[in-house]
Amino acid sequence: MKKFLLFLMGLFFPMTLFSQGTFFAPYEGWSSGPMTVTISNTPTSVIYYTTDGSEPTLNSPSATNSVEVPISTQTTFKAFAVRNGTPTPVETMTYYIGSYSMPKAFFKPPSSWNLSCGNRAIVEPRTLLDLDMSGGPVMDDACEGWKTVPIPFAVGYISFNNCIPWSQNYQSTPGFLFSENIFYDYSNGMITNPPACLLNSSEIQGKVAAIKVFPNPVQEFLKISSDIKFSGYEILDESGRILSQSQLEGNNINVSKLKSGVYYLRLKSSEKVNHYLRFIKK
Template identity: 25%
Template sequence: MKKILLSILFINLFCNIYCQNTIGTTSLNENVTDGYTLFTIHEKTYLIDNCGQLINSWTSNFPPGNAVYLLDDGSILRAGKTSSNNVPIGGQGGVIEKYDWDGNLTWQYFIDTPTQRQHHDIYPMPNGNILILAAELMSEAEALQAGRNPANLSSSNLYNEQIIEVTPVGMSDATVVWEWNVKDHLIQDYDMSLDNFGVVADNPNLLDINYTSSGSDSANWLHVNSIQYDETLDQIVISSRNVSEIYIIDHSTTTAEAATGSGGIYGKGGDFLYRWGNPEAYKRGTSADRKLFGQHFPHFIRNSVADNGKLIVFNNGNGRNPSFSEVYVLNPPSTSPGFYSDPSVNTQPYGPLTPDYIYSATNPEDFYSPIISGAQRLSNGNTLIMEGTKGKIFEIDASNNILWEYIIPVNASNGNSQSQGTDPVSFPNNSFRATKYAPSYSAFSGRDLTPGQPIESNSDIASCLFALNSESYIEKNILIFPNPVLDFVNISSDFSIEKIEVLNITGQLITNIKNQNRLDISALKKGVYFLRMTIEGKFITKKIIKN
């Protein structure tokens, strides 16, 4: 009976301490995936553990522009936003930077001219090259000659979205080794005397230059917000927010082939191999057939126990009524890997008609981010989701149970850390994307991963550390005996214990000891205590009962 009462007391205290957290790690289940989560906000990039403890951080002179990646050598590759007014576009960037693990700037490359500017996304290629998403100005005359209806041209320019692949050179230069431009893959049925005239519905591999959705008659008619590369297929996945479509193109082409409709592994040059989300955009459906609404971060799922080879995408839901967000997983129909079923023979839209998997909140309107955001399928089948406009990162399991929730505790306007207890809606904490990396990722090999303090001030993570006290999570066998204990407690471990801290049930530090495996606790009062041990840079917590 005494043990039951103690357990109830512990559970109540756990909730009283932990459930009041408003920022940082606000909820956690011990089945959360072990790993470290990366995100960027204001001028800093953060790497945190599941309790929100800081593992590493990097500081730039530029706010996000927008993507960031942790490379396998421990460096980060980050896009930054310059202060220029060149090629104004949502998600504008202008500079790509690489910092080593220790925060030293090792490469900085600008794409920021009066006619061309990097924006939104970049991608580190397996061979060390970098894919860069850029917007390039098309003059009014060029846009009209390409077949743009003047009624759909509210600006004197139109943006050509392009993907540029570069090889870094030295500290601040690069060599362009490949290029793709959407302006080379257009169609229009407006005027047969102009370029690109044809039947739109008969050419789903091309982009209708006159399809417009709300607000897309501006220069930024496409608003491509993501580029992701799939090494397995040598294909690139891109996302147009304004058209609400995903496109897949062949990367195996030469630059010359990428400007045409032939060549490459898949024989279609730089034309679309596949598209999905809005068949109305290529006249194979109506607005009722639309599946995507301002989506972000479509990419192939790889190295996961669930849905390998399928696409995952964050469907923002911007523009539909009511407004709510979802995560989709879909399986593009194909005749063989990378060769997608061509709907042109039957005038049907690209399949599938419905996703294989949809995540939304129980009350759909509780989960909504009109812009930015993303989702990542983890190796164990769980899914990490970034609700970007709320600065909210959470992980769900295969049954859609929320295992972890983290509210970014940084003001996006000035970079200031907030204090625990702050209402998260009282400050802007929007962030573009979050990525979780497994502890086995090569970037962490030989690194000091000793957790620091959480980002937020006045942090309260004792209950989080207690919740992670499970053998499946720490993957290390630790034996504590005797327990209950009267005077001396012994700790047996296969690894060196760097430090032991004794905490009371409220999380208050009682004492700490270094490099010992036997503790004298005879002076402590009877009750429940916790031993927080630092082993190989990780906090591992065990409960003991003092008789």
């Protein structure tokens, strides 16, 4: 499987290099210690970049062809290139150094399931992994019927299933993009606050951030309700591609121009922590 994946990368990377505005190296987004990040483009292009997650402009630090930036802490790069007077799209890459915060996932299956599995896919830190066609590892007991599975990433996808992916009796939830603790009841859907039995255990520690977006599904304006102050937002499609981004003024986001479908809202707090919420556009 690994050789097959590398073969696909051999086909995919040249297309990626051709189509992307910038290219970040190393490809993997995690290092055990300090590292140097290279941002490159065509020999005659000028690269503009930031290292604090802010949007780069023509006044940002720049370099011709490529630039090497040493980092020793978690860093979010954003960069674009100007080729023959034309700017390319902004590319984003976050590098994680040493240990980092990983969310937890909890799921309450229906009583008819004998086993529950959590199928996980990493978004950040970016890495190369074999494709998992097994449905994911079997989940452990948490409390009062709730199950849990270790999460090996800072941002990623998860879906929950009954561990028999090749059977006609296979059942699964939708997939969710998340970076905060997630609680999903198969019968009732996503819940904002953890069950009491988890709050009374060592599984959940510290304050749980309560964030709600409504109406959901939404037609025109998505309203945010939370005690957290957010500085900006991004709207992503199900593949993780950024469709729009802006500073957040007030608690309403106009989504009327989006096509019908499933999207993710990434909210950025003043502490530079990202919160992901799923919503449906009518």
